[in-house]
Amino acid sequence: xxxxxxxxxxxxxxxxxxxxxxxxxxxxxxxxxxxxxxxxxxxxxxxxxxxxxxxxxxxxxxxxxxxxxxxxxxxxxxxxxxxxxxxxxxxxxxxxxxxxxxxxxxxxxxxxxxxxxxxxxxxxxxxxxxxxxxxxxxxxxxxxxxxxxxxxxxxxxxxxxxxxxxxxxxxxxxxxxxxxxxxxxxxxxxxxxxxxxxxxxxxxxxxxxxxxxxxxxxxxxxxxxxxxxxxxxxxxxxxxxxxxxxxxxxxxxxxxxxxxxxxxxxxxxxxxxxxxxxxxxxxxxxxxxxxxxxxxxxxxxxxxxxxxxxxxxxxxxxxxxxxxxxxxxxxxxxxxxxxxxxxxxxxxxxxxxxxxxxxxxxxxxxxxxxxxxxxxxxxxxxxxxxxxxxxxxxxxxxxxxxxxxxxxxxxx
Numbered sequence: 421x422x423x424x425x426x427x428x429x430x431x432x433x434x435x436x437x438x439x440x441x442x443x444x445x446x447x448x449x450x451x452x453x454x455x456x457x458x459x460x461x462x463x464x465x466x467x468x469x470x471x472x473x474x475x476x477x478x479x480x481x482x483x484x485x486x487x488x489x490x491x492x493x494x495x496x497x498x499x500x501x502x503x504x505x506x507x508x509x510x511x512x513x514x515x516x517x518x519x520x521x522x523x524x525x526x527x528x529x530x531x532x533x534x535x536x537x538x539x540x541x542x543x544x545x546x547x548x549x550x551x552x553x554x555x556x557x558x559x560x561x562x563x564x565x566x567x568x569x570x571x572x573x574x575x576x577x578x579x580x581x582x583x584x585x586x587x588x589x590x591x592x593x594x595x596x597x598x599x600x601x602x603x604x605x606x607x608x609x610x611x612x613x614x615x616x617x618x619x620x621x622x623x624x625x626x627x628x629x630x631x632x633x634x635x636x637x638x639x640x641x642x643x644x645x646x647x648x649x650x651x652x653x654x655x656x657x658x659x660x661x662x663x664x665x666x667x668x669x670x671x672x673x674x675x676x677x678x679x680x681x682x683x684x685x686x687x688x689x690x691x692x693x694x695x696x697x698x699x700x701x702x703x704x705x706x707x708x709x710x711x712x713x714x715x716x717x718x719x720x721x722x723x724x725x726x727x728x729x730x731x732x733x734x735x736x737x738x739x740x741x742x743x744x745x746x747x748x749x750x751x752x753x754x755x756x757x758x759x760x761x762x763x764x765x766x767x768x769x770x771x772x773x774x775x776x777x778x779x780x781x782x783x784x785x786x787x788x789x790x791x792x793x794x795x796x797x798x799x800x801x802x803x804x805x806x807x808x809x810x811x812x813x814x815x816x817x818x819x820x821x822x823x824x825x826x827x828x829x830x831x832x
Contacts, residue, residue: 451825456484494545506672525597566636695741757798801825
């Protein structure tokens with residue numbers, strides 16, 4: 421009887437193991453890391469107020485302490501150990517001194533903590549978490565990057581470096597320093613996952629990527645800052661990840677903000693045009709087994725379409741990004757999870773100090789082209805006070821970002 425019982429147990433184990441292997445499964449995370457300040461005051465500033473607006477943003481970024489926030493972001497991601505991570509607002513801020521006197525430029529205490537490469541800090545934090553260190557060989561690496569807004573493109577006559585000149589202790593209106601800032605969207609992959617960058621600029625992309633940027637593309641329709649003469653570039657980037665014998669194309673993007681969020685209706689057109697371009701591009705270029713699009717869409721299910729006549733492709737009205745994806749047959753992963761959790765991911769207050777979470781809108785998304793068999797363990801990351809920066813568990817620190825991330829294990 422004992423042998424028969426053991427035999428039955430073995431058969432059951434093999435049966436359920438076979439069922440588990442019959443499904444294709446991947447876990448992904450999307451997270452907007454947040455610069456640490458709202459850029460709207462700088463983008464809207466008149467020339468005479470521009471310096472003060474820029475310094476104000478740098479002071480807020482410094483106070484937001486990305487080093488500490490990166491540690492908390494890493495901890496909450498590492499607990500999930502996803503195969504693929506899509507990050508938005510991955511900034512690199514550099515300050516170049518023009519004034520040799522200490523504390524007159526980059527070393528001014530009110531801004532000195534602002535200048536870091538957030539990607540370097542994120543990788544260091546993530547790969548030093550106990551969860552990752554315990555599982556040798558699964559460190560996270562950069563799989564693909566798209567460069568968006570790039571202040572290194574700003575050239576001021578008479579200055580030796582590119583970037584935006586500014587002054588803290590302004591003497592004779594002369595700049596003390598130069599700011600160079602780059603915004604990126606990045607895909608990280610576990611080292612044990614085979615990934616390949618998607619080349620959007622090759623012949624197979626039908627000439628759809630007209631603005632290649634590092635490993636990705638910048639959108640054709642973008643907002644601009646006339647006072648600086650630069651575009652507020654947004655973009656998308658993708659990898660093909662092989663897990664088991666299936667290939668998943670994962671696309672990461674960050675659309676422009678909604679018009680109502682910044683008091684400029686044209687911004688809704690920009691974000692809608694970007695969504696249309698992305699959908700057309702991936703429709704014509706993706707033939708992998710599965711397609712997943714994730715990122716900060718800046719568009720919620722409640723965002724309403726806008727009737728009227730607009731420039732192409734919206735001659736009969738603007739369809740907002742979320743509705744474009746749904747109308748195109750994509751599946752909103754959050755809507756497929758068990759339970760009725762709200763899934764709110766936006767937004768904490770600018771300084772990240774509120775005692776309670778202020779997330780009231782769902783704008784960070786994971787979409788799939790194929791209908792999943794099951795969505796498991798989908799959750800919002802970073803919406804609990806226990807995920808704030810030190811002191812842990814007391815809710816007295818900073819929120820790790822102004823967004824909540826979304827994590828989901830998707831089974832096809």
